[in-house]
Amino acid sequence: MRLATLLASAALCVPAAADEMWISNEKDDTLSVIDIETLEVIRTIETGERPRGITFSKDFSVLYICASDSDSVQVMDPETGEILHDLPSGEDPEQFVLHPNDRHLYIANEDDAITTVVDTETRTVIAQIDVGIEPEGMAVSPDGKIAITTSETTNMAHWIDTETQELFANTLVDSRPRHAEFLKDGTELWVSSEIGGTITVFDVETQTEKAKIEFEVEGVHPDRVQPVGFELSNEDKTAFVALGPSNHVAAVNPDTYEVEDYILVGRRVWHMDFNADKTLLFTTNGVSGDVTVIDVAKREPIKTIKVGRFPWGAAFRPTN
Amino acid sequence: MIDAMIALRAILIREALRFVRQRSRFVAALVRPLVWLVVFAAGFRAALGLSITPPYQTYITYEIYIVPGLCGMIMLFNGMQSSLSLVYDREMGSMRLLLTSPLPRWWLLFCRLLASTTISILQVYTFLAVAAVYGIDMPWIGYAYVFPALIVAGLMLGALGLALSSAIRQLENFAGVMNFVIFPMFFLSSALYPLWKMAESSALLRDICALNPFTHAVELIRFALYGQFNAVALGWTILAGIVFLGFAFWGYDPARGMKRG
Numbered sequence: 001m002r003l004a005t006l007l008a009s010a011a012l013c014v015p016a017a018a019d020e021m022w023i024s025n026e027k028d029d030t031l032s033v034i035d036i037e038t039l040e041v042i043r044t045i046e047t048g049e050r051p052r053g054i055t056f057s058k059d060f061s062v063l064y065i066c067a068s069d070s071d072s073v074q075v076m077d078p079e080t081g082e083i084l085h086d087l088p089s090g091e092d093p094e095q096f097v098l099h100p101n102d103r104h105l106y107i108a109n110e111d112d113a114i115t116t117v118v119d120t121e122t123r124t125v126i127a128q129i130d131v132g133i134e135p136e137g138m139a140v141s142p143d144g145k146i147a148i149t150t151s152e153t154t155n156m157a158h159w160i161d162t163e164t165q166e167l168f169a170n171t172l173v174d175s176r177p178r179h180a181e182f183l184k185d186g187t188e189l190w191v192s193s194e195i196g197g198t199i200t201v202f203d204v205e206t207q208t209e210k211a212k213i214e215f216e217v218e219g220v221h222p223d224r225v226q227p228v229g230f231e232l233s234n235e236d237k238t239a240f241v242a243l244g245p246s247n248h249v250a251a252v253n254p255d256t257y258e259v260e261d262y263i264l265v266g267r268r269v270w271h272m273d274f275n276a277d278k279t280l281l282f283t284t285n286g287v288s289g290d291v292t293v294i295d296v297a298k299r300e301p302i303k304t305i306k307v308g309r310f311p312w313g314a315a316f317r318p319t320n
Numbered sequence: 321m322i323d324a325m326i327a328l329r330a331i332l333i334r335e336a337l338r339f340v341r342q343r344s345r346f347v348a349a350l351v352r353p354l355v356w357l358v359v360f361a362a363g364f365r366a367a368l369g370l371s372i373t374p375p376y377q378t379y380i381t382y383e384i385y386i387v388p389g390l391c392g393m394i395m396l397f398n399g400m401q402s403s404l405s406l407v408y409d410r411e412m413g414s415m416r417l418l419l420t421s422p423l424p425r426w427w428l429l430f431c432r433l434l435a436s437t438t439i440s441i442l443q444v445y446t447f448l449a450v451a452a453v454y455g456i457d458m459p460w461i462g463y464a465y466v467f468p469a470l471i472v473a474g475l476m477l478g479a480l481g482l483a484l485s486s487a488i489r490q491l492e493n494f495a496g497v498m499n500f501v502i503f504p505m506f507f508l509s510s511a512l513y514p515l516w517k518m519a520e521s522s523a524l525l526r527d528i529c530a531l532n533p534f535t536h537a538v539e540l541i542r543f544a545l546y547g548q549f550n551a552v553a554l555g556w557t558i559l560a561g562i563v564f565l566g567f568a569f570w571g572y573d574p575a576r577g578m579k580r581g
Contacts, residue, residue, distance in 0.1 A: 290372075
């Protein structure tokens, strides 16, 4: 009885694991895992060459990694850090997006100017769609009917019907589009343009441009203000936009399309992700090799955490 | 004991009255760091916006970096101002009157030091309030933690002023103090640039900065403003304060008389 009590109390003493933020380090071929409570790196895991885009399956049981220079999408067990298998991804996969069906991965193949659709269960390529030159940004509408690929050199957003896996529209955006996201229940599509320095807002139903968001960071040359990744806070109240070598993240009001704040982060901020309740935002700062944690309510940076060289993607993983 | 307290009160009131009546001195003491904050820091924002050095946990703008240095600047200039008024008092004769008091001379000098430190601290808090209105605020706890740090830093810099005043013969010589003491102390410190930035241009400069007691006073203030304790900075500041105070007491030693005055 006494032993049972002791064992029970010992079990109670084991602290619950905190949620984690997973970061891909492009130059180190590793992932850094950040403990969201202590804001410290607790694990570094080796991957294939040049990991960039990362995303978890819906139940967080596997992590998909774009190992660009290994020409594969790796599937990792996040508990053990073991690579379970590779998926056929086409050449140089840079970024991808998981369809709401939790099964189809839409992958941008930068060198081949195609978007590859992979079935993660059968591990087969189910479609390859010709898009513009150097595809990168990927998005899927919340209802899963539309996939978007943006092409860096063609300067277009390519609209893919996910039933037929065919293009049904191509729309011009500003120079070098990098990232795309659907907003407001899928009624708007936002596309960031790195060189153009803008975000173009499209009406999804008509695929026409309805607004353009511009950025201006005080004391920073306009050439260095380069919007890349962006994420939406709770209820789409604020869009946080990484502005690359300007070393700032912009807070944009999605209703007025106006920039409300600029937050100082590390050098060449690229992508980002939130914690579970979206109170903290983690930005990957490529050149300075770190991750800045932003208090979303205060819009203030609270800590910068050193990770590997050239951190690129970020993905949240709950552990409880 | 009561006599000593009466002397302390009298000296404190005299310094306070002098400070309150010299409005221009108060305004100048506040305008100087504010000009640095608003004009100089804005110009350097792009050049020096990227460093994570303790106590900072993330990237900060140059305006945020420079605030503790400007607090130190207020105390440094105030210490020197106090030294200037000591020289003035000596020239006018009121110093001789004070030092002829039957109380120990070290006590009188310490009272003088305490008075100038009190005024320094008031100036620093006023500056921090204006900086907060300008948008540069510290964690609330920092405003409380910085108080003891300001006392230590203020006493050290005041003691330096006291030591200098014992060595300056005439008011005219004060320009030399500006050129040879205040400016080198201020510029060769971590007040304007972090030490790692100094090391990028010259390791020797960085070493000089690291030896400068003003650097440690600034770092003590900087850490305290963020609710942190810097034992090394405290140790150096106290040590420098004791040395300067020793010089001052020696300089004003009655056995040496007022030979130099």
